[in-house]
Amino acid sequence: MEKSNYKTIVFSALTIILNLLIIRFSFRFLGQDLKSIIGFGKLGSISVFTGRTIFILACLGLAGSIFPLVRRLEKFINLSFFVTAFVAVATLILWAGIDSKFDIVGLLALSLRLSTPIVLGALSGILCERTGVINIAIEGMMLTAACIGFTAALYLGNIWLGLICAVVSGAVMSLLHAFLSVTMITDQIISGTVINILAVGLTGFIRRSFLIRARLSRTAILPIITVPLLAKIPIIGAIIFTNQPIVFMMMGLVALITILLFKTRWGLRTRSIGEHPEAADTVGINVFKMKYQNVMLGGMLAGLAGAWFSLETTGSFDDLMTNGKGFIALAAMIFGKWHPVGAFTGGLIFGFSDALQIIFQIKGIPIPPQFLWMLPYLITMVVLAGVIGKSTPPAADGKPYIKR
Amino acid sequence: MDVKKIFKLRAGYQDLLIPFLSIITSLVIGAIIIYASGANVYAAYKGLWQGSFGNARTIAETFVSTTPYILTGLAVAFGFRCGLFNIGAEGQLYAGALAAAYIGYAWRGLPHFIHLPIAIIAGIIAGGIWGAIPGYLKAKTGAHEVINTIMMNHIMIRLTDYLVKNPMLDPKASVPRTAYILKSAYLPKIFPGFRLHWGFILAIIAIFLIYYILFKTKVGFEIRTVGLNQDAARYAGMNISKNFVLAMAISGGLAGLAGAGEVLGLNYNLPAAFVSGFGFDAIAIALLAKSNPFAVFPSAMLWAALRNGAGLMQVRAKISIDLVNIIQAFVIMFIAAPNIVRYLYRIRAEREKAGVLLTKGWGQ
Numbered sequence: 001m002e003k004s005n006y007k008t009i010v011f012s013a014l015t016i017i018l019n020l021l022i023i024r025f026s027f028r029f030l031g032q033d034l035k036s037i038i039g040f041g042k043l044g045s046i047s048v049f050t051g052r053t054i055f056i057l058a059c060l061g062l063a064g065s066i067f068p069l070v071r072r073l074e075k076f077i078n079l080s081f082f083v084t085a086f087v088a089v090a091t092l093i094l095w096a097g098i099d100s101k102f103d104i105v106g107l108l109a110l111s112l113r114l115s116t117p118i119v120l121g122a123l124s125g126i127l128c129e130r131t132g133v134i135n136i137a138i139e140g141m142m143l144t145a146a147c148i149g150f151t152a153a154l155y156l157g158n159i160w161l162g163l164i165c166a167v168v169s170g171a172v173m174s175l176l177h178a179f180l181s182v183t184m185i186t187d188q189i190i191s192g193t194v195i196n197i198l199a200v201g202l203t204g205f206i207r208r209s210f211l212i213r214a215r216l217s218r219t220a221i222l223p224i225i226t227v228p229l230l231a232k233i234p235i236i237g238a239i240i241f242t243n244q245p246i247v248f249m250m251m252g253l254v255a256l257i258t259i260l261l262f263k264t265r266w267g268l269r270t271r272s273i274g275e276h277p278e279a280a281d282t283v284g285i286n287v288f289k290m291k292y293q294n295v296m297l298g299g300m301l302a303g304l305a306g307a308w309f310s311l312e313t314t315g316s317f318d319d320l321m322t323n324g325k326g327f328i329a330l331a332a333m334i335f336g337k338w339h340p341v342g343a344f345t346g347g348l349i350f351g352f353s354d355a356l357q358i359i360f361q362i363k364g365i366p367i368p369p370q371f372l373w374m375l376p377y378l379i380t381m382v383v384l385a386g387v388i389g390k391s392t393p394p395a396a397d398g399k400p401y402i403k404r
Numbered sequence: 405m406d407v408k409k410i411f412k413l414r415a416g417y418q419d420l421l422i423p424f425l426s427i428i429t430s431l432v433i434g435a436i437i438i439y440a441s442g443a444n445v446y447a448a449y450k451g452l453w454q455g456s457f458g459n460a461r462t463i464a465e466t467f468v469s470t471t472p473y474i475l476t477g478l479a480v481a482f483g484f485r486c487g488l489f490n491i492g493a494e495g496q497l498y499a500g501a502l503a504a505a506y507i508g509y510a511w512r513g514l515p516h517f518i519h520l521p522i523a524i525i526a527g528i529i530a531g532g533i534w535g536a537i538p539g540y541l542k543a544k545t546g547a548h549e550v551i552n553t554i555m556m557n558h559i560m561i562r563l564t565d566y567l568v569k570n571p572m573l574d575p576k577a578s579v580p581r582t583a584y585i586l587k588s589a590y591l592p593k594i595f596p597g598f599r600l601h602w603g604f605i606l607a608i609i610a611i612f613l614i615y616y617i618l619f620k621t622k623v624g625f626e627i628r629t630v631g632l633n634q635d636a637a638r639y640a641g642m643n644i645s646k647n648f649v650l651a652m653a654i655s656g657g658l659a660g661l662a663g664a665g666e667v668l669g670l671n672y673n674l675p676a677a678f679v680s681g682f683g684f685d686a687i688a689i690a691l692l693a694k695s696n697p698f699a700v701f702p703s704a705m706l707w708a709a710l711r712n713g714a715g716l717m718q719v720r721a722k723i724s725i726d727l728v729n730i731i732q733a734f735v736i737m738f739i740a741a742p743n744i745v746r747y748l749y750r751i752r753a754e755r756e757k758a759g760v761l762l763t764k765g766w767g768q
Contacts, residue, residue: 136550184741189489189550193687194737201729208724209441327554334551370566377555384547 041105115351121329139326140199145306170303274394455716492553494683500660508585531660539652603665
């Protein structure tokens with residue numbers, strides 16, 4: 001009881017301060033008759049008074065964050081946190097929307113697109129960790145796949161072959177991870193670090209030895225697919241059903257892996273190895289084979305995520321282009337409590353903060369870009385610090401299995 | 405200090421043999437890659453050697469790079485001893501560099517023997533604070549330090565970029581950087597005409613100091629106990645949270661000192677384009693040294709030699725400097741999985757002994 005009160009007070013205090021700051025911020029606009037224009041794709045747009053709207057929202061947020069403090073109700077902490085987060089984001093959007101239309105549909109579509117590598121990386125992590133192998137090498141696998149996929153697309157002249165090569169290269173890197181951590185019983189975090197360093201060296205080597213000398217420096221990017229009929233649905237059609245292939249694959253894989261993990265025999269075996277490998281072995285499950293299989297499947301997912309960087313967005317390869325997304329994917333996985341749907345939600349939050357940052361920079365909001373770039377990393381830390389409550393990994397996660 | 409005793413720290417000739425064979429094997433793999441990509445292996449490795457130990461200047465330069473490697477390597481090794489994986493040495497190094505640069509140019513009118521120590525200590529404290537935050541978060545919320553330190557690297561690199569380009573910007577400079585630090589905050593050179601500075605001596609002192617803290621004091625005993633067996637430490641009445649925060653603070657402080665050394669002894673300002681990479685290589689150095697403070701020195705020297713020699717290798721053999729990264733990755737791989745080396749060279753495994761437990765899952 002003592003401890004929960006302490007947590008309630010700290011969290012409420014933080015959210016109250018943030019809401020007060022937003023109210024203070026709204027005074028800047030209250031005097032002037034500024035209007036924000038918020039667009040909803042093809043449905044049109046609405047315009048509201050900036051100052052007044054922010055003020056009202058922040059007052060509601062303040063009420064929401066004082067409430068759990070007065071009633072000492074711990075279960076409302078998360079609610080007050082999310083209300084405050086909503087108020088903060090809405091304030092920023094209203095600010096960005098002054099005198100120039102801020103398109104919500106565009107923001108959400110961009111969020112979904114940017115969340116793709118994070119969600120795929122998180123799925124990769126889930127597959128590995130549900131069989132008890134920690135995978136911090138997602139970053140390295142993604143980087144390798146981005147490089148190999150692009151190189152293959154460049155030399156073979158076919159972007160789809162490049163995509164396949166990216167997935168295969170992810171699998172090869174994960175095979176090394178499986179060999180080191182399952183067969184050689186190396187510390188799994190170190191094995192992952194080895195792969196991350198190796199990936200930096202390997203991709204830099206390939207880029208400087210082959211790609212720079214290549215005749216072309218760019219390939220085409222994967223085409224945008226419009227799902228017939230469904231794409232005509234207002235808002236959702238533009239956000240979900242008009243996308244590039246890896247985004248569609250990501251959404252399909254979230255559903256597929258959820259079903260596989262929780263409704264099939266393979267899923268049950270996978271989860272049992274992650275929780276108690278000895279028991280799984282006793283009932284005749286081949287622990288080593290399953291671990292290898294799942295780590296390699298995870299590597300293929302990370303490979304697909306890597307292909308997103310080079311083949312779906314830029315059509316080129318740059319050093320360190322994955323930029324820490326593999327680690328943010330791990331945070332999304334922990335946020336989602338090792339469940340695909342939860343990881344999808346986590347990935348969307350990170351994608352959203354990325355999208356906000358990009359749009360703010362385009363809009364020229366006078367916040368230094370460095371602070372906007374920090375946003376996803378800060379959010380990761382806040383999320384990990386337990387906004388979402390306790391997140392428990394599979395019981396045998398990270399422990400090597402030694403057959404006796 | 406008795407030399408024999410130092411080697412007894414983790415005794416056993418295999419502890420020297422396996423790293424040696426790991427390095428040799430990695431160099432052989434490197435040679436295969438050079439050969440496969442059509443370059444001259446002899447010219448490449450000769451360039452690598454001459455670029456790092458060819459003459460007095462390159463040797464001095466190798467020691468210049470060894471300095472931050474020793475300090476960041478010690479930082480990561482110290483974390484390992486407490487069961488913490490500090491990937492944040494890079495960010496902590498930036499924090500130290502920022503603080504040292506600020507004190508160095510903004511605090512005017514102090515004599516050398518006051519200004520320099522203050523600048524150095526500011527660097528240590530800044531790095532220590534930046535390291536202590538993930539330690540605190542792990543202790544209080546269970547958030548894993550691997551992810552938090554990586555996030556804090558990203559945050560610190562952006563923060564440095566912002567500070568150097570805005571409040572700390574020298575308006576007279578043609579490229580974005582801070583003002584030059586004052587002469588009174590300079591770390592002096594050891595030999596005239598060479599860039600090697602007193603930071604190197606500080607790094608050597610740090611090795612002995614860390615050895616002393618870890619193995620001769622109660623603080624170090626607690627940290628090592630927590631690192632080896634948290635449950636045992638808790639039963640013995642040790643405060644796990646306190647040790648996590650303390651170990652991360654000391655670890656961060658060492659990395660901060662590395663950053664301060666780079667600014668006060670080498671650059672004399674902090675450019676926005678400051679890229680170190682030392683903090684990431686430090687992980688490899690600590691692993692190669694098996695977290696033994698004295699072994700950090702040769703490991704750091706090896707890494708510095710590879711880093712410095714790579715340039716000449718590229719010129720001589722037209723081979724990308726990234727080859728060095730690949731060689732380094734293989735070195736750590738073989739160190740981390742000694743069974744591969746044992747298999748390759750038919751070495752029998754030694755009797756199991758209490759090793760250094762490095763990391764533990766996502767920690768709870």
